[in-house]
Amino acid sequence: MFAGIRKRTAAGEGGFTLIETLLVTVLIGYLLAIAGPAYISLRDRASKSAAHTNIRTAVPAIVAYGADNNGYANMHIGGATGLQTVYDTKIKSAPTLTVLSSNATTYCVRATVGTAVSYKPGPAASIASSPACT
Numbered sequence: 001m002f003a004g005i006r007k008r009t010a011a012g013e014g015g016f017t018l019i020e021t022l023l024v025t026v027l028i029g030y031l032l033a034i035a036g037p038a039y040i041s042l043r044d045r046a047s048k049s050a051a052h053t054n055i056r057t058a059v060p061a062i063v064a065y066g067a068d069n070n071g072y073a074n075m076h077i078g079g080a081t082g083l084q085t086v087y088d089t090k091i092k093s094a095p096t097l098t099v100l101s102s103n104a105t106t107y108c109v110r111a112t113v114g115t116a117v118s119y120k121p122g123p124a125a126s127i128a129s130s131p132a133c134t
Helices: 002-010 018-068 075-086
Strands: 097-102 107-113 116-120
Touching: 018 075, 018 097, 018 107, 018 116, 075 097
Parallel strands: none
Antiparallel strands: 097 107, 107 116
């Protein structure tokens, strides 16, 4: 194949044959078919990780709020924006982080990044991808 290309280019003929063009097109299509789903999976995992990280960043501010106010009651009034302005400027405020509910002893926060959603249903609970609280 390469000998034919060298021979044509040496003779002054330019361009590629239809077979060569189709071969390159098929190879590029094959590589995209492999890389496309891998990229989508990588993007989804990154969004999930970012949502978990947003909650982990907000937890110290939530704990500080609970210590300052003898519990978590009325934390939803200030919401994530209140936590951001008073306790930690690194918190990604609404709509990324939302305080869903709070009372004297517990709270529920939700973080959204892209299509990934993470929840933390209270001080002792782990961060989850399913809605453990409302």
